[in-house]
Each structure stands twice: as C-alpha cells, then as structure tokens.
Amino acid sequence: MKVNNRRRKKLSKRSVSLFALCVALVLTLAVGYLGMNGAWLDSRGLYKLLPWLPTDDVNNWPQSIALGLDLQGGVYVEYEASMSDEMREQGYNFDVLLSTTMSVISERLTEKGFTEATVSQLGTTGIRVEIPDVTDPAAVLDLIGSPAKLEFLDPDGNVFMEGRHLQTAAPTKDESGVNPAISFTLTSEGAELFGDMTAKSVGKNITIMLDGVELMSATVNQAIYGGNVLVTGSFTQAQVEDICLKLQSGALPLELRQDKLDTISATLGVDALSTSVRAAMIGTLLVMLIMIVRYRLCGVVAAWALCIYIILLFLFIAVVPGIQLTLPGIAGIILGIGMAVDANVVIFERIKEEARAGRPMIHAVRIGFKNAMSAVLDANVTTIIAAVVLLFHGTGSIKGFGTTLLLGVLTSMLTAIVITRFLIQRFVRVFTKTELFVSLRDAQTPTLAKEAK
Numbered sequence: 001m002k003v004n005n006r007r008r009k010k011l012s013k014r015s016v017s018l019f020a021l022c023v024a025l026v027l028t029l030a031v032g033y034l035g036m037n038g039a040w041l042d043s044r045g046l047y048k049l050l051p052w053l054p055t056d057d058v059n060n061w062p063q064s065i066a067l068g069l070d071l072q073g074g075v076y077v078e079y080e081a082s083m084s085d086e087m088r089e090q091g092y093n094f095d096v097l098l099s100t101t102m103s104v105i106s107e108r109l110t111e112k113g114f115t116e117a118t119v120s121q122l123g124t125t126g127i128r129v130e131i132p133d134v135t136d137p138a139a140v141l142d143l144i145g146s147p148a149k150l151e152f153l154d155p156d157g158n159v160f161m162e163g164r165h166l167q168t169a170a171p172t173k174d175e176s177g178v179n180p181a182i183s184f185t186l187t188s189e190g191a192e193l194f195g196d197m198t199a200k201s202v203g204k205n206i207t208i209m210l211d212g213v214e215l216m217s218a219t220v221n222q223a224i225y226g227g228n229v230l231v232t233g234s235f236t237q238a239q240v241e242d243i244c245l246k247l248q249s250g251a252l253p254l255e256l257r258q259d260k261l262d263t264i265s266a267t268l269g270v271d272a273l274s275t276s277v278r279a280a281m282i283g284t285l286l287v288m289l290i291m292i293v294r295y296r297l298c299g300v301v302a303a304w305a306l307c308i309y310i311i312l313l314f315l316f317i318a319v320v321p322g323i324q325l326t327l328p329g330i331a332g333i334i335l336g337i338g339m340a341v342d343a344n345v346v347i348f349e350r351i352k353e354e355a356r357a358g359r360p361m362i363h364a365v366r367i368g369f370k371n372a373m374s375a376v377l378d379a380n381v382t383t384i385i386a387a388v389v390l391l392f393h394g395t396g397s398i399k400g401f402g403t404t405l406l407l408g409v410l411t412s413m414l415t416a417i418v419i420t421r422f423l424i425q426r427f428v429r430v431f432t433k434t435e436l437f438v439s440l441r442d443a444q445t446p447t448l449a450k451e452a453k
Contacts, residue, residue, distance in 0.1 A: 017429035024423065028304070031311055065318050067132060068326030068400060069264055071273045074132040078260040081125050094125075094254075101254045102127055118324065120399070127256070132324075137261060149211050150247065152194070155204035160197050165190025167227075169247035171240040174232040180240040182216075182231040184247060191227030199223035210246050276330045283334065284310070287341055295348050297436045301423045302344040309340050309415040316407050328401035332387075336408020339383060343416035346379075347372040351424075355438050361428040369421055376416060383409050 069076055081101060083094050102119045105127070109117040114131050122128040150163030169184040186194055197206065198220045207217040218231050235243075288306060292299035313333060317323050351368030355361060387409060390402025428437070 014429050014432075017426040021423070021426045021430065024426075025304075028308060028311070032307065065314070066324045067273070068324040068329065069130045069132050070327050071325065072132040073264050074130065074134045075137045075261070075263050076128065076130045077137070077258060077262075078122055079127045079129070079256040080259050081127055081254040081256055083254060097254050098125070098127070101256070105129060126259070137263060149209075150215075151209045152197075153207040153209060154197055155201050155206070157207075161186075161190055161193045165193065166247060169244040171237070171244050172230070174230070179232065180235045180237045181233075182235070182240055182243055182247075184229050184231075184244075186227040186229065188227070191225065194227070194229065195223060195225035208247070215246055216243055272327055276327060280330060280334050280337075284337060287337070291341065291344070296438070297427055297431060298344075298348045298351065298424065298438075301420060301427055302341065302348070304423060305344065305415045305420045306337065306340060308419055309337070309411055312414070313408055313411045316411065317404070320407070323403055323407075324400060325404070326400040328398065329404040332401045332404035333408055335405055336412055339380065339409055340412035340415055342379065343376045343412060344420060346375050347416065347420065352438050355434055361432070361434050361437055362425070365421075365424055365428055373417070376413070380409050380413050 081098055083097060098121065102121065106117070106119045109119070109129075109131065114134070117129065117131040120128050120130075150166065151159045152161035152165075154160050165187050167185045167187055167190075169182065172181050172183040173179065174181040201220045202222060203220065205217050205219050208215045216231070218233065284306065288299075288303035290299075291302040295302065313336065317325065323329075347369060350372040351361075351364050353371075354364035354367045357364075359367070384406060387402045387406035390398055391406060394402050431437075
C-alpha cells in the first residue's frame, strides 16, 4: 500500500509538473505572438504597448520602442554655452543656467511636435540636441538656436524691459494668504524701469511675452517701485508654478554657440537596424544550440528561459519612459543575453557536480541552485555597478548603452533565479532519467565505478 501511495504521489507530481510546463509554454508562445503581431492596450489613454519584440523588417519595427538617431536617422547639433559678463558679475550659477537652458530647448521641441528629441549635457559647458526623423536641419535650428526671450510690453505693445532684468520668480500667496499668486524680483535697473512704467500705466495692462507668445497680462493697480512685484488673480497652484518656471527660464538664458551640425541618413539607420537585429538573432540561436548540445535538457531550459528573457526585456524597454534604442543600446542587450547565459552555465555546472556525486536530479537541482547563487549574484552586481556609472556619468550613446545593459542584467537575474529554477524543477519531475540532463560519465563518480567492478 505504501509503495502504491508513493507511486501515486510521484505520478501526481509528474502530472502537475507536466501541466505547469504546458501552461508556461502556451503563455510564452501567446505573449511572443502578441509581441510580434501587436495589440492595443489602454493605459492613461490609447497607448500602443505592443508590438514590442524585435524584427529585422524595419517597416514592422514596433512603434512603442523609440529608436535613436543612429537607427532612425535625423539631425543632431552641439552647442557651447557661455554666460555673459553681466550675469557672472551678478553671481549667477552656471550649472543652474545650463540646466534651465536645456529644459527650455526640450520644452520648445516638445511643443513643436518633436516628442522623441533628446537634450543632453555634453561635458561641462556643452549641450547636444538629437532630433530623430528630421531631414531638414533648418526647420529646427531656429527653434533651438537661441535662448529663451522674455519681454515686458507696455500698454502700447512696446518692449520696455527684458528677461535680463528679472532676478527670481516664485509661487506665493496673495495678501489674504489663501489664493495662489506670483512673486518676482527685479534687478536695480529693472526695478527703476518697472516702477516708471507702472506709474504711467495705472489701470492699464502690462504684458509678459516668452518667445513671442503671451505668458501673462496683468492690470496695474498702482506704481510699483523697489523691484518686488506681486501678481494676483484667479490662478490655480499649477498655473502659478508653470508661469514661474517659464519666467525663470526666460530670465536665465545662456549664450549658445553652434559647434557642430550633422545629419544621419534614414537609409543608413534602416540598414544599421536590420543588420544589427539580424546579427543578434543569429547569435542568440547559436547560443541556444550550443547550450542544448552541451547541457541536453538543461540546455533546452536555458533556451526557453532565454526566449522569456528577450520578451521581458523588450517589454521593459517599451514600458519604461525615456528609453531610446540605439546601436550601443542593442550592444547592451546582446551583452545582457550573454550575462543571462553565463548565469545558466554556472547553475548547470553546479547541478552536474551534484549529479556526479550520485544525488537524484531533484536534489541536485535544489543544491546546485543554492551553491551557484553567490557566484551569480556577485557577477551580476559588479555589472550593475558598471551600468549605473555609465547611466549617470555617460552622455548620448554611452548612456543608452548603460540603460539597456542595466535593464538586461536585472532581467537576466530574474530569469536565472526565478524562471530557470521553475522550469528545471518541473523538467526533472517529468523526465526522471539523469542521462537526459548529464552524460552517463558525469552521472557516476570514480568511486562508484570501482565498486561496480
């Protein structure tokens, strides 16, 4: 009776494991199919999450993954930023001015429809602007080539003060301390100009323009001298913060000198994308084949886990905002694939050692994973540190490489520690023969061989 109960338990565990593997296979194929063919999901509006798996057919490349300049083609321009002598004498912080100027350029490009444009710092004083899918540089150079232009207009529409006369702008409250208001301070020259103009314009409107667009128009109630101005009205807190940010961006411009301008042909980008993806596919298939030949059913598990790794990685690239896929980014993905396989190799070698010691495969898998975890974690943590350094201190394509490498390593740890373990534990219950996982020579120790003789 006990023997029959044990057999029933084994059959039950085997059936459950087989069912779990079938479900996992169906899910992998279904999600992979959706990724290759596309589906619409609603997340904060109609947003195309899928397709997000790669293809070497550029016309079918997933739209939810933003392509960088080197793959999609476009324009890039580099500027050298400098601060005027007047601002330097007044003690302005150059780093703050540079960050503000970059924000202004980015906002301008976004407002004009260049939503995939990237603005990054180049060295300590440079700015690099990349605008994919643009063939005419003149269409955007005028847009980004000058600092924010803030102007104060009198009731007749004439400019009487400029952004350089503004020192600070900050959200505050009105006299009642309840309603949102805007407070800004002026330089000594600006205070005098503003005071004289408000004294002549009581009951009339003074308009503030930013880059030729009306930012705010306020009625003057009294002459305002001293350089401290309070603007009240029916503002919301969000409106007040937005206006103050724009006032500050117009008040702190940097002079930009164009150092470099170049265009990348869309044809070159298409060729680079298709060639790179095709090479990655061939390399991945060769890795899978080698793993299967070397590790038998363990290699099949590794190949399966690698497919899941690719699906998850491109899902994360599509979902995480701000990621643009570039050629160095594809290199980071391929390196991540290598890291994923490397973790599997370490784990499988530990499992082979346990099987060589004569332990059943179910125990060899459990002990092998336990012994391999320290090596797997150490290898991945060191790579994560390198990727984080590239991410925070790199620029342009180097930053893109660091981003995809970091995502790849984190995803590979997930697949190696969770998915590979889940799959191989089910495999050893369904396929009970040790020879299916390791060779007969590896499954026997020299001591057992002598005893057999």
